[in-house]
Amino acid sequence: xxxxxxxxxxxxxxxxxxxxxxxxxxxxxxxxxxxxxxxxxxxxxxxxxxxxxxxxxxxxxxxxxxxxxxxxxxxxxxxxxxxxxxxxxxxxxxxxxxxxxxxxxxxxxxxxxxxxxxxxxxxxxxxxxxxxxxxxxxxxxxxxxxxxxxxxxxxxxxxxxxxxxxxxxxxxxxxxxxxxxxxxxxxxxxxxxxxxxxxxxxxxxxxxxxxxxxxxxxxxxxxxxxxxxxxxxxxxxxxxxxxxxxxxxxxxxxxxxxxxxxxxxxxxxxxxxxxxxxxxxxxxxxxxxxxxxxxxxxxxxxxxxxxxxxxxxxxxxxxxxxxxxxxxxxxxxxxxxxxxxxxxxxxxxxxxxxxxxxxxxxxxxxxxxxxxxxxxxxxxxxxxxxxxxxxxx
Numbered sequence: 001x002x003x004x005x006x007x008x009x010x011x012x013x014x015x016x017x018x019x020x021x022x023x024x025x026x027x028x029x030x031x032x033x034x035x036x037x038x039x040x041x042x043x044x045x046x047x048x049x050x051x052x053x054x055x056x057x058x059x060x061x062x063x064x065x066x067x068x069x070x071x072x073x074x075x076x077x078x079x080x081x082x083x084x085x086x087x088x089x090x091x092x093x094x095x096x097x098x099x100x101x102x103x104x105x106x107x108x109x110x111x112x113x114x115x116x117x118x119x120x121x122x123x124x125x126x127x128x129x130x131x132x133x134x135x136x137x138x139x140x141x142x143x144x145x146x147x148x149x150x151x152x153x154x155x156x157x158x159x160x161x162x163x164x165x166x167x168x169x170x171x172x173x174x175x176x177x178x179x180x181x182x183x184x185x186x187x188x189x190x191x192x193x194x195x196x197x198x199x200x201x202x203x204x205x206x207x208x209x210x211x212x213x214x215x216x217x218x219x220x221x222x223x224x225x226x227x228x229x230x231x232x233x234x235x236x237x238x239x240x241x242x243x244x245x246x247x248x249x250x251x252x253x254x255x256x257x258x259x260x261x262x263x264x265x266x267x268x269x270x271x272x273x274x275x276x277x278x279x280x281x282x283x284x285x286x287x288x289x290x291x292x293x294x295x296x297x298x299x300x301x302x303x304x305x306x307x308x309x310x311x312x313x314x315x316x317x318x319x320x321x322x323x324x325x326x327x328x329x330x331x332x333x334x335x336x337x338x339x340x341x342x343x344x345x346x347x348x349x350x351x352x353x354x355x356x357x358x359x360x361x362x363x364x365x366x367x368x369x370x371x372x373x374x375x376x377x378x379x380x381x382x383x384x385x386x387x388x389x390x391x392x393x
Contacts, residue, residue, distance in 0.1 A: 001175040004126075008119055011071060011112040011178075012131050013138035014171060015105070017163075018082040020142025023225040024244030025086055025156060027233050032214050034092055037230075041351030044086075046098035047105075048348070055337035061107070066177040067118070071111035074195025075175065077104035079168055082159050082266060090202035106337070113336055119177050129313040130262030136309070137257055138145060139225065143244050174343060178299075204374045209380060210319055211338050214375045217311035218339045219346025220304070223366045224250045226347040228301060231359040234251050236294050253302040257309025270314060275378035277307035282370035289363045304370060311373070314341055 030040065061070060081104050085097035116131045149159040200391035225247060263275055281304040287301040318334055354362045 004115075004179045005123075006022070006060070007177045008112060008115045008179075009131060010132040010171065010174065011075075011108070012134040012142070012169060015073070015078070015108060015112065016135040016138025016140075017142040017167065020139035020144075020226060020247065021086060021146055021160070022082065023139070023229060023247040024140075024146040026145040027229050027240035028156065029088075030230070033088065033094060035091075035094075037351045039353035040226070041348045041355070043095060043098045044213045044222075044351065045348045046095060047174045048103040050099045050102025051106040051109075051185065052102075052337045052341045054103045055110055056334070058107065058110040064267070066180070067111045067114040068175075068180060070107055071115065071178060072172075072175050074104050074107035074111060074201075075171055076168070078108050079164055079171075081105075083164060086160065087156060088209035096262065098334070110336055115179055122179070123391065126262045126265065128317055129258045129265070129310055132313045133255050133258030133261070133309075134307075136251050136255040140248055140255055143248040143251060144318075147242070147244050147248060157269070157282055182218065182295060209376075210315055211335070213373060213376060213381075214315050214339045215336065215342040215346065216369050216376075217315070218306050218342030219350075219371065220366055220369050221254070221312075222342060222347045223350045223362070223369070224304065227324050227354065227359060227366075228363050230354070231363050232297065235358065235360050236292060238294065239292060246298065248307055249298050250301040250305040253305030254309045255305075257306040258313065261313060264310070265317075268305060270318065271378060274311060274314065274381070277303070278311075278370050279374035280379070281307040282367045282374060285367040285370065286364060289360050289367065292360075299319050304366075307370065359360075 026040070030037065058070075065073070066384075078101065081101035083095055085094060085101060088094035088097055120127055125244060145163065146159055199391050217252075228246040228250060229240075229243040232238040233240045250309075281300065284296075284303050285300040288296040316339075319335060350362045352363050353365050
């Protein structure tokens with residue numbers, strides 16, 4: 001179990017690594033290809049639709065493959081797709097890469113999350129927040145790696161080549177240590193056949209409420225990854241090569257929050273852990289945008305990273321604990337699709353705001369979403385918990 005624990009954690013880190021590179025490099029990509037906010041929004045929309053399509057198709061693939069085989073299939077596709085987007089010589093290649101990356105990411109993400117759920121079940125330990133912490137550590141590492149190499153004058157190609165070769169060798173060497181859940185494939189298949197109704201085992205309104213909260217939280221996360229660097233470079237006149245520091249700060253604080261999440265979940269109520277930090281972050285980000293302060297903006301990015309850190313893992317666990325075993329696999333796949341549609345496609349709407357207004361308005365949109373999450377969680381989450389507890393009796 002120890003070896004599989006390490007490999008699953010590394011898979012989550014790999015998933016985040018290339019997203020971190022994307023977030024830090026997007027100002028240079030935008031400048032090289034003369035991309036408008038609408039162009040970036042189209043890329044994100046294609047990416048999100050492809051990712052969700054892959055996630056929705058995932059239960060069907062479980063009829064033929066277990067999650068370990070799917071991870072080993074999706075990993076090389078994912079590692080090869082993002083460099084194509086980051087180094088695209090023209091817009092058409094850039095948009096084609098969006099579809100490629102979305103499909104690969106959906107399969108990889110579904111596989112490693114099922115591995116994580118299975119690991120928790122076998123080990124009887126809470127580790128979802130920690131596994132997702134490795135994902136945000138990967139985002140931070142990708143952004144920090146690019147900022148470091150950019151500082152010494154490396155090009156995008158020079159930075160990407162050795163990193164991806166190293167990651168590919170490491171992951172392919174270790175992927176055989178992933179959990180063998182071939183014996184659970186039939187259960188996953190049965191869950192896939194009822195996945196469309198899995199969430200409906202909860203009251204419909206509460207199921208939609210949880211989905212909405214996950215969508216808002218992951219839209220906030222995706223908005224910070226995709227637009228914070230452009231806000232710093234275009235609105236605060238920070239050099240494009242340095243603007244990626246915002247992504248790094250956000251990801252660093254989000255990583256810290258997730259690594260503490262499993263410990264905090266035993267000591268603090270879900271409402272306190274989710275609502276109050278998000279309320280503080282929304283107010284601080286709004287103040288930072290209005291004051292146009294670089295220092296205050298970085299502080300707001302950090303607080304928001306801490307606030308949103310455990311939203312997805314905690315809500316996912318609350319949902320999974322209230323589903324029967326037969327439905328859980330299919331429901332988790334659908335929740336993953338919902339979440340990453342927010343991460344990738346939610347920022348498309350924020351991009352439209354940037355297209356018709358500016359990046360400051362985009363960041364204000366992120367602040368408003370964080371405020372909405374805080375209010376919805378504070379007012380209604382306790383009702384969700386009490387109703388589902390009564391239903392489970």
